[in-house]
Amino acid sequence: MIKKETLFLFLTLLLLNISCTSNKxxxxxxxxxxxxxxxxxxxxxxxxxxxxxxxxxxxxxxxxxxxxxxxxxxxxxxxxxxxxxxxxxxxxxxxxxxxxxxxxxxxxxxxxxxxxxxxxxxxxxxxxxxxxxxxxxxxxxxxxxxxxxxxxxxxxxxxxxxxxxxxxxxxxxxxxxxxxxxxxxxxxxxxxxxxxxxxxxxxxxxxxxxxxxxxxxxxxxxxxxxxxxxxxxxxxxxxxxxxxxxxxxxxxxxxxxxxxxxxxxxxxxxxDDIAPSLDYSKAIVQDQTDGTFSNYIGGSRNNNILTLEKNETLDFNPDLLQDSIYLGAVYIIIEAKGSFKLESNELDSDKNASLKGDYTTYYYQFIIHNKRPKLKITALDNSVQIKSIKFAVCKF
Incomplete structure (x- = not known):
């Protein structure tokens, strides 16, 4: 016959184990x-x-x-x-x-x-x-x-x-x-x-x-x-x-x-190379154009819209970026009309959107290793219109 003390100890340990497992x-x-x-x-x-x-x-x-x-x-x-x-x-x-x-x-x-x-x-x-x-x-x-x-x-x-x-x-x-x-x-x-x-x-x-x-x-x-x-x-x-x-x-x-x-x-x-969700506590660069594009070089600005003509480029000011990051990530969100090429480190992407209708939003986020962050946009057609750019760089 099992002693009461032994049974009580067994049940106590069992309940403790269940509690620890369920609260994990x-x-x-x-x-x-x-x-x-x-x-x-x-x-x-x-x-x-x-x-x-x-x-x-x-x-x-x-x-x-x-x-x-x-x-x-x-x-x-x-x-x-x-x-x-x-x-x-x-x-x-x-x-x-x-x-x-x-x-x-x-x-x-x-x-x-x-x-x-x-x-x-x-x-x-x-x-x-x-x-x-x-x-x-x-x-x-x-x-x-x-x-x-x-x-x-x-x-x-x-x-x-x-x-x-x-x-x-x-x-x-x-x-x-x-x-x-x-x-x-x-x-x-x-x-x-x-x-x-x-x-x-x-x-x-x-x-x-x-x-x-x-x-x-x-x-x-x-x-x-x-x-x-x-x-x-x-x-x-x-x-x-x-x-x-x-x-x-x-x-x-x-x-x-x-x-x-x-x-x-x-x-x-x-x-293998897409970055996780942006962690603002790790961000060393956070830029949102808000119609001013003050940290960018190139293009013409009118009514909070930046316009690029064919082969014209828009660059994020390199003086605002570190020379090299051992391990980091780049995050880019662009609202634009027209065809353009986006270059950012190893990323090289052509985007083709109509100049008519609403702006199209494009998303990019990727890991970089031993690289200096950069962002460059080249117009592939005339009158490429950019409404906004969100650009962030994290250092891990």
């Missing part, structure tokens, strides 16, 4: 705006290797609240942070940092062999680390208060292994603090049967890819969010999923296509 705050940024997810962490310009813990740390430094990382399996059933099964591009020999001369596949090696023999490729020696595990990744997400999208690579993945990944994430992060995705719909179905409330993402059938066999209605019926390649997304798909109360997450959007992707009314964007 979700990591996702729930503010009413689009969520930008750092794809494979911050790795542009090889600042850190993709799918590395250092890339995760740098993403958090830049203000990302969510990240997406890839995981494949080893021969002894452990999950490691890798997009491909082969290590040959991303890793080198630990002994002398030499390239791998023979093919090294994750599924043919144990975790201990992979971690003892190979290190990540990086120009920064301090980032040449062993391959990270799923557990290490989840613990770092918990420490940094980051919401992870965990993509389980379909090759060599089994249902028991997928269940193992799910249980590991539940144990470390708790319910509602992560999402899982896989390009094998059978794995998604299995995970859904395991947990009806788990946040799951998947794409639909595409004739060129194996493992996709969903229809929109099947995904909605199975409570699965749409995880789409942004160039394949259609307005009908957005309408269908939004009417069903589901999210649209698109991958992997380059900074040049951010503006057009926004107009598709998606909820989440995965990107």
């Amino acid at each position: 705050k979700p990591y996702r940024d729930t503010r009413n705006r689009i969520n930008i997810v750092s794809h494979k962490g911050l790795h542009l310009d090889s600042i850190a290797p993709e799918n590395s813990l250092d890339a995760l740390i740098l993403a958090e430094r830049c203000g990302f609240k969510s990240v997406e990382f890839d995981f494949t399996v080893t021969s002894d059933g452990e999950f490691v942070m890798m997009h491909d099964d082969s290590l040959n591009i991303m890793y080198r020999n630990v002994a002398d940092y030499s390239p791998l001369k023979t093919t090294v596949n994750c599924h043919e090696n144990t975790l201990s062999d992979l971690q003892e023999k190979y290190v990540l490729v990086s120009p920064n020696p301090s980032f040449r680390r062993p391959i990270p595990t799923l557990t290490e990744f989840l613990n770092k997400c918990s420490e940094l208060n980051i919401f992870p999208y965990i993509e389980l690579k379909a090759d060599y993945l089994t249902n028991p292994l997928a269940l193992k990944a799910y249980k590991t994430a539940m144990q470390i992060l708790g319910r509602g603090n992560f999402a899982l995705t896989c390009f094998d719909s059978k794995v998604i179905d299995y995970l859904r049967s395991t947990d009806p409330e788990l946040e799951l993402y998947c794409d639909i059938f595409n004739k060129d890819l194996v493992g996709f066999n969903y229809t929109f209605n099947e995904m909605i019926r199975n409570n699965i969010e749409y995880y789409a390649f942004y160039k394949w997304l259609t307005p009908d798909a957005v309408k269908t999923f939004h009417e069903a109360g589901k999210h649209i997450t698109v991958w992997t959007v380059p900074k040049e296509d951010y503006d057009e992707t926004l107009k598709m009314n998606v909820d989440v964007i995965l990107s």
Whole structure:
């Protein structure tokens, strides 16, 4: 017979555990705006290797609240942070940092062999680390208060292994603090049967890819969010999923296509170089023209509108910008009519809008590394009209 004192202690500990779990705050940024997810962490310009813990740390430094990382399996059933099964591009020999001369596949090696023999490729020696595990990744997400999208690579993945990944994430992060995705719909179905409330993402059938066999209605019926390649997304798909109360997450959007992707009314964007939402506390430049364009050089001003003739340029005054920023972001919003070219660091974008009707608003935001911020607009037609420009630069 169980003593009263023992039973009381057991119930107390059980209630305490339930209380701690239910009060855990979700990591996702729930503010009413689009969520930008750092794809494979911050790795542009090889600042850190993709799918590395250092890339995760740098993403958090830049203000990302969510990240997406890839995981494949080893021969002894452990999950490691890798997009491909082969290590040959991303890793080198630990002994002398030499390239791998023979093919090294994750599924043919144990975790201990992979971690003892190979290190990540990086120009920064301090980032040449062993391959990270799923557990290490989840613990770092918990420490940094980051919401992870965990993509389980379909090759060599089994249902028991997928269940193992799910249980590991539940144990470390708790319910509602992560999402899982896989390009094998059978794995998604299995995970859904395991947990009806788990946040799951998947794409639909595409004739060129194996493992996709969903229809929109099947995904909605199975409570699965749409995880789409942004160039394949259609307005009908957005309408269908939004009417069903589901999210649209698109991958992997380059900074040049951010503006057009926004107009598709998606909820989440995965990107390698699009910046997170503007954090004004990190801004070192905040300029809004308000009809004056006082910090710009070029063009003619009349009735709070700036006009550029063909090939004429408008530049933000370079004297107001720092020479170089190790890690930062540029944010641009332009209201304009007519055709023009926008140049800002690596961004080079042509915009074509009619001179008739309302002004068109264009949005850009992207990460910069070891660059001096700049903004230049060149008219491609006569009488390009600019109503306003909002320009901000952050330093992280």
